[in-house]
Amino acid sequence: MKILLVDDExxxxxxxxxxxxxxxxxxxxxxxxxxxxxxxxxxPYDLAVLDMKMPRMSGLxxxxxxxxxxxHMRYIFMTGHGSAKxxxxxxxxxxxxxxxxxxxxxxxxxxxxxxVLAQ
Amino acid sequence: MHANWEIIGREGFTFxxxxxxSISHEIKNVLAIINENAxxxxxxxxxxxxxxxxxxxRIKTISSxxxxxxxxxxxxxxNMNQFAHxxxxxxxxxALDELIAVVIKLSLRFAANRGxxxxxxxxxxxxxxxxxxxxxxxxxWLCLDKAMDLAGEKKNVSIITKDVENGVIIEFxxxxxxxxxSGSSFPGEKENTLIRLLEATMEINDxxxxxVLRLPVSIxx
Numbered sequence: 001m002k003i004l005l006v007d008d009e010x011x012x013x014x015x016x017x018x019x020x021x022x023x024x025x026x027x028x029x030x031x032x033x034x035x036x037x038x039x040x041x042x043x044p045y046d047l048a049v050l051d052m053k054m055p056r057m058s059g060l061x062x063x064x065x066x067x068x069x070x071x072h073m074r075y076i077f078m079t080g081h082g083s084a085k086x087x088x089x090x091x092x093x094x095x096x097x098x099x100x101x102x103x104x105x106x107x108x109x110x111x112x113x114x115x116v117l118a119q
Numbered sequence: 120m121h122a123n124w125e126i127i128g129r130e131g132f133t134f135x136x137x138x139x140x141s142i143s144h145e146i147k148n149v150l151a152i153i154n155e156n157a158x159x160x161x162x163x164x165x166x167x168x169x170x171x172x173x174x175x176x177r178i179k180t181i182s183s184x185x186x187x188x189x190x191x192x193x194x195x196x197x198n199m200n201q202f203a204h205x206x207x208x209x210x211x212x213x214a215l216d217e218l219i220a221v222v223i224k225l226s227l228r229f230a231a232n233r234g235x236x237x238x239x240x241x242x243x244x245x246x247x248x249x250x251x252x253x254x255x256x257x258x259x260w261l262c263l264d265k266a267m268d269l270a271g272e273k274k275n276v277s278i279i280t281k282d283v284e285n286g287v288i289i290e291f292x293x294x295x296x297x298x299x300x301s302g303s304s305f306p307g308e309k310e311n312t313l314i315r316l317l318e319a320t321m322e323i324n325d326x327x328x329x330x331v332l333r334l335p336v337s338i339x340x
Contacts, residue, residue, distance in 0.1 A: 008231075009148050011184060015155035022162050053144065055231040080144035080151075102147045103154035 033057030271295025
């Protein structure tokens with residue numbers, strides 16, 4: 001299992017990657033959509049955990065771009081919205097159905113990763 | 120003062136909501152970082168119990184990161200508090216550059232999302248005007264939002280304040296031109312309503328798209 005974490009908060013993604021690594025999950029991290037696009041050209045990821053709001057390219061925009069070249073990758077979105085209801089009203093696009101609200105508990109993230117990859 | 124209060128009310132709530140949502144997102148990010156670092160400390164203690172030695176330097180670094188995020192949250196809350204108190208008095212003596220600084224801090228996330236760099240060039244001498252701080256913040260945000268929209272490839276926006284006879288001016292300079300992006304008319308109904316209430320005038324350079332707001336020393340007549 002290989003995972004890519006994308007969030008413009010470097011302290012967040014780097015620490016999250018380390019914590020996943022401690023639990024035996026191989027995770028890389030980048031801080032922008034542009035870096036993510038570079039990274040996925042050379043590395044076969046199974047799943048990307050994407051922040052919804054990032055400078056220049058949102059999580060949803062990034063997913064669209066990745067889907068064009070890696071159609072089998074799966075996604076989990078992280079959002080700073082207060083609740084599921086707020087999140088859905090702000091992201092009406094289809095496919096934004098697998099999300100976690102920040103701050104995320106590591107076990108919740110791992111459960112979600114397992115669920116999404118099992119689908 | 121004659122104004123369409125329905126527009127002001129609607130626009131005011133929109134502005135307040137937009138800024139509050141942005142602040143809460145920022146706080147959520149801070150909490151997420153603290154959460155992960157606290158979690159990492161917890162991971163280390165579990166590993167230590169299994170015989171993996173703890174590196175004191177790592178603990179020190181994590182502790183510093185948490186302290187840094189607490190400082191960041193403190194600044195966010197300070198800005199939020201200043202913003203929230205701008206509705207305390209409808210009209211009051213207002214330090215213009217402090218007000219601009221608050222709007223810029225609140226706008227940094229929006230600017231970052233659009234890849235725009237914001238700069239504030241404060242007047243050499245402190246400028247104080249008697250005005251409605253909340254309505255002025257709202258109008259400054261609308262001008263800044265428009266300037267960011269027009270900022271072109273270089274994506275720079277500067278807000279410059281100056282002392283002029285019987286008032287002050289706020290210039291919104293940007294690296295684009297008015298022709299680069301045509302959108303909804305500006306100033307529109309909401310901007311014009313705020314301009315009337317603040318007894319201000321607005322000029323837009325039809326070549327550069329530079330926006331100049333002129334405000335009186337006092338609207339407390």
